Amino acid sequence: MRYIGSKSRLLGFIEKVLKDKVHGAGTGCDIFAGTAAVAGLFKDMGFTVISNDIMEYSYAFQVAAVKACGYPGFEGLYSAGVVTEARAEIAALTAWSPVEIALPEEAAPLAGVINYLNRGHGNKGFFWDNFSVENVEPSPYRPPDKEQPGDERMFFTSENAERIDGIRTVLHEWRRQNMLTEIEFYLLLAALINAADVAANTTGVYGAFLKEFGSRQDRPLELKVPRMSLQSPAKPHRCRRGNALDCAREEKFDLLYLDPPYNRRDYAANYHVPELIARGWFGWKPTLEGKTGMVREFSELRSGFCLKSKCINALEELVGAAVENSGVRYIFMSYNTEGLIPDGEVERIFRSSGRPGTYERFTRDYKRYRSDSDSSGRSYRRDSVQEILYFVEVDN
Numbered sequence: 001m002r003y004i005g006s007k008s009r010l011l012g013f014i015e016k017v018l019k020d021k022v023h024g025a026g027t028g029c030d031i032f033a034g035t036a037a038v039a040g041l042f043k044d045m046g047f048t049v050i051s052n053d054i055m056e057y058s059y060a061f062q063v064a065a066v067k068a069c070g071y072p073g074f075e076g077l078y079s080a081g082v083v084t085e086a087r088a089e090i091a092a093l094t095a096w097s098p099v100e101i102a103l104p105e106e107a108a109p110l111a112g113v114i115n116y117l118n119r120g121h122g123n124k125g126f127f128w129d130n131f132s133v134e135n136v137e138p139s140p141y142r143p144p145d146k147e148q149p150g151d152e153r154m155f156f157t158s159e160n161a162e163r164i165d166g167i168r169t170v171l172h173e174w175r176r177q178n179m180l181t182e183i184e185f186y187l188l189l190a191a192l193i194n195a196a197d198v199a200a201n202t203t204g205v206y207g208a209f210l211k212e213f214g215s216r217q218d219r220p221l222e223l224k225v226p227r228m229s230l231q232s233p234a235k236p237h238r239c240r241r242g243n244a245l246d247c248a249r250e251e252k253f254d255l256l257y258l259d260p261p262y263n264r265r266d267y268a269a270n271y272h273v274p275e276l277i278a279r280g281w282f283g284w285k286p287t288l289e290g291k292t293g294m295v296r297e298f299s300e301l302r303s304g305f306c307l308k309s310k311c312i313n314a315l316e317e318l319v320g321a322a323v324e325n326s327g328v329r330y331i332f333m334s335y336n337t338e339g340l341i342p343d344g345e346v347e348r349i350f351r352s353s354g355r356p357g358t359y360e361r362f363t364r365d366y367k368r369y370r371s372d373s374d375s376s377g378r379s380y381r382r383d384s385v386q387e388i389l390y391f392v393e394v395d396n
Contacts, residue, residue: 001035001057001061001193001194001197001274002197002204002205003034003035003204003271004204004205004265004267004270005034005259005261005262006034006035006037007034007037007038007259007334008035008037009366010334010364010366010387011037011038011041013362013364013387013389014038014041014332014334014389015041015045017332017362017389017391018045018255018332019045021330021360021391021393022255022330024254025047025254025255025329025330026047026048026254027047027048027049027050027252027253027254027255028042028045028047028048028049028050028253028254028255028256028257029049029050029051029052029247029251029253029255029256029257029326029328030042030049030050030051030052030257030259031052031244031247031248031256031257031258031318032052032053032244032258032259032260032261033051033052033053033058033061033062033239034053034058034061034259035058035061035065036051036058036061036062036064036065036066037065038257038259039051039062039065039066040065040066040229042066042255042257043065043066043229043231043235043237044229047255048235048236048237049066049235049237049238050237050238050240050247050251050253051066051237051238051239051240052239052240052241052242052244052247052251053240053241054241054242054243054244054301054303055241055267055268055271055275055278055301056241056275056278056279057193057271057274057275057277057278058241059186059239059240059241059278060186060189060190060193060278061190061193062239062240063182063183063186063187063190063239064186064187064190064226064227064228065227065228065229066229066237066239067183067186067237067238067239068183068186068187068228069229069230069231069232069234069235069237070106070230070231070232070234071104071106071107071109071110071228071230072109072110072181072183072184072187073109074109074110074112074113074180074184076174076178076179076180076181076184077113077174077179077180078109078112080179082116082174082179083112083113083116103225107225110187110225111225113188114188114191114223114224114225117167117170117188117192117223118222118223120163120166121163121166121167121169121170122159122162122163122165122166123162123165123166123169124162124165125165125166125169125281126165126281126286127161127164127165127168127276127277127281128158128161128162128164128165130153130288130293131153131155131156131161131273131293132152132153132154132155132156132157132158132160132161132162133152133153133154133158153209153291153292153293154201154209154210154211154213155200155201155202155206155209155273156196156199156200156201156217156221157199157201157213157217157218159220159221160196160199160217160220160221163220163221164192164196164221164277167192167223168192168277168280169282171185171188171189171192172280172282187226187228188223189277189278190226191223191224191225191226192223192277193274193277193278194223194224194226195221195222195223195224196221196273196274196277197274198216198221199216199217199219199221200217200273201213201214201217205265205270205271206270206271206272206273206274206292207269207270207292208292209292238251244260244318245317245318245321248318248321248322248325248326249321249325249326250325251326252326252327253326253327253328254327254328254329254330255328255329255330255331255332256322256326256328256330256331256332257332257333257334258315258318258319258331258332258333258334259333259334260303260305260311260314260315260318260333260335261303261305261306262305262335262336262338262339262340263306263338263339263340264306264307264308264340265306266302266303266306267301267303268298268299268301268302269294269298269302272292272293272294272295272298273293275295275298275301276295305340305341306340307340308340311340311341312341312345312349315333315341315345315346315349316349319331319349319350319353320353323353323394323396327396328394328396329393329394329396330391330392330393330394331350331353331354331390331391331392331394332389332390332391333346333350333389333390334387334388334389335387335388335390336385336386336387336388337385337386337388338385343388346390347359347361347390350390350391350392351392353392353394354392354393354394354395355392355393355394355395358391358392358393359390359391359392360390360391360392361388361389361390361391362388362389362391363386363387363388363389364386364387364389365384365385365386365387366384366385366387367384
C-alpha cells in the first residue's frame with residue numbers, strides 16, 4: 001500500500017541501529033504500526049511483537065505481517081464446499097513484493113480462495129454508489145429518478161468499485177457465518193485493501209482523486225497473496241487496534257518504537273477509503289461528507305501529533321506512560337526534518353526519560369513523499385528529507 005511515512009525503504013537503516021544498540025530485549029512494540037513494515041522487521045529479528053495502531057486497515061496489515069506465522073488452511077470454506085479449487089495457479093498470485101516470489105505448496109489453500117475471489121463477485125452497493133463514476137446504472141441506494149452524476153468521486157472505475165463492493169460483502173458474510181478464522185479474514189482483507197490501493201485513481205492518498213483514469217486504474221482489480229513472515233514455532237505476537245497511550249499503559253515490552261505522524265497530514269482523512277473498506281458498511285450507515293466522501297465518524301481518529309498545539313505534550317505523555325508502566329528498556333522514535341516537533345524538544349523529552357549519557361540521534365537522507373508534481377500553483381522546496389532515529393536507554 002502506498003503510504004505516507006512508510007518505513008519500507010528505511011528498514012535496513014533501522015535494523016542496523018537496532019542491532020547495534022539493543023541487547024537482550026525479548027519483546028518489541030511498534031506502537032504506530034501503519035502498514036506494519038517495522039513490526040514485521042521486529043518479527044524477522046526474533047522479537048515477540050506487540051503492534052498497535054488506531055486504524056482498522058492497519059490492524060489487517062498487522063495480522064498479515066505479524067500474527068500470521070503460517071499459511072492457514074481455510075477449512076471452514078473448503079469443508080463447506082464454498083471454495084473447491086485448492087490448487088490454484090499460485091505462481092500467478094505473487095506476494096507483495098517488487099520481485100515475484102514463488103509460493104510454497106502450503107500456500108495453495110490461501111491462493112485458491114484468492115483465485116475464487118478474483119473470478120468476479122461484483123456488487124452495486126454502498127461502496128460502488130459512493131466511490132466510482134462513469135455511465136453506470138442507477139444504484140438501489142439512490143432515488144429512482146436520480147442518476148449517478150458524472151463528476152462524482154472518481155476514486156475507482158465502476159467495474160473496480162463493483163468488485164471491491166462485492167468482495168468485501170463476501171468477506172463479511174463468510175465471517176458472519178463463522179467460516180473464517182480471525183487470521184484468515186484479515187489476510188483476505190489485507191489483500192483486498194492492497195489491491196484497491198493499486199487500482200485507486202489517486203497519487204497515493206485519498207484526500208483527492210485524479211481528473212482522469214489512467215491505464216493502471218482501468219485494469220481489473222486483482223487480489224494477490226499477502227506477504228507473510230513464516231515462523232515455527234510461532235511466538236505469542238499480539239496485534240491491537242487502539243490508542244497508543246492505552247497500549248503504553250497496558251502492555252509490557254522491552255523495546256518501544258515510535259513512528260507518530262510528523263505533520264498536519266491526518267491519516268483518518270488521507271486514508272478514509274481504505275479505512276472504510278477495512279471496517280465495512282454493514283450494520284451502520286457511514287456519513288460521507290464533501291467531494292472526497294470523508295467519513296464523519298472517523299474524525300475521532302485524529303491524532304494530537306498532527307496538531308502543532310498538542311504534539312509536544314502528546315509525545316511527552318506517551319513516553320512518560322511507557323516509562324512508568326511498560327517496563328521499557330529502549331526507546332526509538334522515527335521522525336524527520338519536516339516534523340512539527342522541534343528537534344530540541346525531542347531531545348529534551350528523551351534525555352529526561354532515559355539514563356544519562358545514552359541519548360543518541362541517527363540520521364539518513366531519503367526521497368520525500370510527494371503526492372503530486374511541481375506545477376504553476378505548487379512547488380516543493382526539496383526532493384529529499386532527513387530521517388532521524390532518536391534513541392535512549394531507560395533504567396527499568
